[in-house]
Amino acid sequence: MTDETRETMFAPLFAAGWTLTDGRDAITKTYQFANFIDAFGFMTRAAIWAEKWNHHPEWTNIYKTVVVTLTTHDAGGLSALDAKLGDKLDKLAGGTIG
Amino acid sequence: MTDETRETMFAPLFAAGWTLTDGRDAITKTYQFANFIDAFGFMTRAAIWAEKWNHHPEWTNIYKTVVVTLTTHDAGGLSALDAKLGDKLDKLAGGTIG
Numbered sequence: 001m002t003d004e005t006r007e008t009m010f011a012p013l014f015a016a017g018w019t020l021t022d023g024r025d026a027i028t029k030t031y032q033f034a035n036f037i038d039a040f041g042f043m044t045r046a047a048i049w050a051e052k053w054n055h056h057p058e059w060t061n062i063y064k065t066v067v068v069t070l071t072t073h074d075a076g077g078l079s080a081l082d083a084k085l086g087d088k089l090d091k092l093a094g095g096t097i098g
Numbered sequence: 099m100t101d102e103t104r105e106t107m108f109a110p111l112f113a114a115g116w117t118l119t120d121g122r123d124a125i126t127k128t129y130q131f132a133n134f135i136d137a138f139g140f141m142t143r144a145a146i147w148a149e150k151w152n153h154h155p156e157w158t159n160i161y162k163t164v165v166v167t168l169t170t171h172d173a174g175g176l177s178a179l180d181a182k183l184g185d186k187l188d189k190l191a192g193g194t195i196g
Contacts (some may be wrong), residue, residue, distance in 0.1 A: 036145075036148070036149055036154055037149060040141075040142075040145045040149075043138075043141075044138075044142060047134075047138045050134070051134055051135060051138075056134055056160075056161050058158070058159070058160045059158065059159055060156070060157065060158040060159075061156070061157055061158075062154075062156045063154050
């Protein structure tokens with residue numbers, strides 16, 4: 001992927017709070033929820049989408065915080081799948097019907 | 099907690115593959131599952147126990163791997179709650195009825 005393609009493809013996610021991951025061709029976002037139930041509820045919905053699409057996040061949960069990193073191992077870096085999953089995660093986190 | 103108390107309380111977990119976390123008064127274990135569904139299924143069962151006991155893990159999931167760190171923030175380090183949750187996680191990961 002060229003830098004220009006990447007910039008275009010991920011512009012909406014960068015505008016939504018995603019950033020390039022330090023030292024990797026990946027994107028990262030930190031979500032904060034009201035409590036653990038909301039945080040893990042988000043992860044549960046996201047997990048089913050991830051499995052359905054066979055594209056899985058790297059993620060860390062500490063109580064009401066979830067830090068997500070997306071990259072495409074098979075592609076050696078970012079791909080259109082990451083843009084698609086990132087957008088889905090934002091919708092799930094916002095309560096939009098997934 | 100004295101070093102002796104800690105050693106006694108966590109001896110069964112150390113024997114089961116838990117180790118002291120670098121630079122923290124915490125314990126860590128890495129679980130490997132057959133696939134993402136098994137890994138996240140383990141997390142889902144563990145999440146409900148964690149919420150029920152009001153004691154939550156710090157954990158990272160990458161596909162079929164789950165890395166768990168346990169500590170008791172209110173106690174500023176390890177407590178009996180961590181021993182209890184660590185034992186529960188091992189039972190859940192092993193398929194023992196939780």
